[in-house]
Amino acid sequence: MIEVSGLEFHYQTPVADGAAAFGLHVESFNVPAGANAALVGPSGSGKTTLLGLIAGTLRPTSGRINVNDQVVTALSERELGRYRILNVGQVFQTFELLNYLSVIENVMLPWFIAGVGQQLDMRTRAMELLRDVGLQSRAKSPPEELSQGEQQRVAVCRAMLNRPAILLADEPTGNLDQQNKQNVVDLLQAQARAFGSTLLMVTHDESLLSRFDHVHDIHSIAASPTSRAGQ
Amino acid sequence: MTGALFLGWRYLAHHRIKTSILVAATALMLFLPAGTRLLVEDGAAALRARADATPLILGAAGSELELVLNTLYFHAESPRTLRHAALEKARATGLATLIPIDARFRAQGAPIVGTSLEYFEYRNLTLGSGRQMGLLGECVIGANVAASGGLGPGDSLISSPETVFDIAGIYPLKMKIAGVLARTGTADDAAVFVDVRTSWIIQGLGHGHTDLAKPGAQSAILDRREDMITANAALAQFSEITPDNVTGFHFHGASGAFPLTGVIALPPDQKAAALLRGRYQNSDSGLQLIVPKTVLSELLDTVFTVQNYVILGLVMLSLATLAVISLVFLLSQQLRTGEFRTLSRIGASRSYIALLITSEIGFVFLISVALATALTLITRHFSMQLMRAFLSI
Structure with missing residues (x-):
């Protein structure tokens, strides 16, 4: 469950006239536990900023974000890192796989950071995830040998390693062809369903919206977003 | 912590050419001043030992x-x-x-x-x-x-x-x-x-040749007088001393x-x-x-004076190398901004990323130290030969 209320976010960099740049204001925004929701809106409307605030990579100026009864806005920097790695799975538009790690090592990256659990267990789990997405045989390959669609599947596996409470996907289909777009949405929803995760996916691809239980337009939940709240 | 060490190691292994160059530069930076000093001191000690044993x-x-x-x-x-x-x-x-x-x-x-x-x-x-x-x-x-x-x-x-x-x-x-x-x-x-x-x-x-007094040596005689025989160019000289011809060898x-x-x-x-x-x-x-010990000491004093200048130069070179290596690391970190942002977005803390960078520096340094130590041991092993080659003796 994601609950956002009275959220305000300003970018720190002042604009030309000296006033603080306004980023985003969200009065109220909720995604029920276990739901799969899409967040739509044009470029620069604040979708990525809102995802960053929910993930804890950005700090709001004011307001409250609650994820599964955990008040994210009250966490310290150190606690935020822990919160992200244990509760949040993130899939990025450009995949962001590390080229010096193999496919399975990329999937295990959250474990290399958090170090929670036994390595052997995590390796087994990473292999299971890769098997689920049909990439078991590519486990030891470097990511650059994979197609874009395959790389995005690896990124989804990485996001799911720690069985996150929420799965945030920031335009994960932006660089993919139509078939791969459908495949990635299938995969995200299947994984979220399998682990009871709440899925929130940013997209401006209208052809995908029918696949989601909830569709939120950023214009309807955020007030006066400016171009500074970019992607 | 082990995760950061693993990532650091994998990064270095993936960029093995860059890592090899860094390791080689660092190892040489460590080895050259120390190795030169050891080489000269060990070589000089070995040379002195022989001179000391010769009164x-x-x-x-x-x-x-x-x-x-x-x-x-x-x-x-x-x-x-x-x-x-x-x-x-x-x-x-x-x-x-x-x-x-x-x-x-x-x-x-x-x-x-x-x-x-x-x-x-x-x-x-x-x-x-x-x-x-x-x-x-x-x-x-x-x-x-x-x-x-x-x-x-x-x-x-x-x-x-x-x-x-x-x-x-x-x-x-x-x-x-x-x-x-x-x-x-x-x-x-x-x-x-x-x-x-x-x-x-x-x-x-001294030399050895066929006995001109023997009957078979007529063709090699140029002149024969009462008590002296002069050989001509046909006289065969022995190029090898054997038990058979050793008695024919004599000194003039x-x-x-x-x-x-x-x-x-x-x-x-x-x-x-x-x-x-x-x-x-x-x-x-x-x-x-x-007294050879005294003569050799004068030679080695000159060598040590040269050595001090060489080491001074090498230390300055090492400092310059260190500056270049530091610059390479800093530029490398800038190029990896995206990677560090990804790690941070996934949940890595600043201290984790600092540990990752430190582990990479540590690995390069440790391998360099091991390489420099190996080079030093090899140098010590051959110090006498190298010193002799240097002095052409």
Whole structure:
């Protein structure tokens, strides 16, 4: 469950006239536990900023974000890192796989950071995830040998390693062809369903919206977003 | 923590060319100043040890350094020679045991050292294989000569002619190898030892040929008078000394006039040494009696002075290298901004990323230290040879 209320976010960099740049204001925004929701809106409307605030990579100026009864806005920097790695799975538009790690090592990256659990267990789990997405045989390959669609599947596996409470996907289909777009949405929803995760996916691809239980337009939940709240 | 170490290691392994260059630069930065110092100190110690074990050297007046380097290390640059009579005269005083050294010729690049059997006892040289030289024309070779030429007892070695086109010069002598010395790690390993009379034969002071008095030698006779036979150019000279022709070898002239490059003098005590030195002080005999330890110290003092300047230069070079390596690391971190942002978005703290960078620096440093240590050990192992090569001795 994601609950956002009275959220305000300003970018720190002042604009030309000296006033603080306004980023985003969200009065109220909720995604029920276990739901799969899409967040739509044009470029620069604040979708990525809102995802960053929910993930804890950005700090709001004011307001409250609650994820599964955990008040994210009250966490310290150190606690935020822990919160992200244990509760949040993130899939990025450009995949962001590390080229010096193999496919399975990329999937295990959250474990290399958090170090929670036994390595052997995590390796087994990473292999299971890769098997689920049909990439078991590519486990030891470097990511650059994979197609874009395959790389995005690896990124989804990485996001799911720690069985996150929420799965945030920031335009994960932006660089993919139509078939791969459908495949990635299938995969995200299947994984979220399998682990009871709440899925929130940013997209401006209208052809995908029918696949989601909830569709939120950023214009309807955020007030006066400016171009500074970019992607 | 182990995760950061793993990621750091994988990053370095993936960028192995960059890592190798960094490791090589860092290892050289660490090794060069320390290695140079060790090389010079170890090499100097080894050189000093041989000089310390040689109390006095008698030689012709001239360069003390050339006399020491030739007598101790068989340096190719020969000093002025002294007559064998000078050795006999010194021996007659009874103040020292005297060992002749005649190191002017070479065989396959190795110095031929004409000496006596006392030399082997004095230097504690033992045979690794074969037997000690017994006949004229036999030689005993050092371990390095044997190893590099694949030689052993029973094989032969030919002395090198001094100049190819000098028809009046020194002719090659085929020497039979009687034995191979056990390795000592000194200049003796690289030398070919012969009896001093054999070295005189190499010079041409002694030779062997067919007996002109025998009936079969008529074609080699140019002129025959009552008590003298003159040979013509057809006379065959022996190029090898064998048990069959050894009796045909003879020397022309008085042995007292035959040359030596130096004489090692071993007085039994300090008093005898002082008395012997007194005999050659302010002498107008054309001879000098020197203490090799003193001469070598002067040489090594010069080497150490040069070494200090070299090390200073290397330290400055190392600092410049360190600055370049630091710059490479900083630029590398800037290029990895995206990677660090990804790690942070996934949940890595700043301290985790700092640990990742530190682990990479640590790995490079540790491997470099290991490499520098290995290079240092290798240098120490070969310090004597390197020092000798540096000083051409």
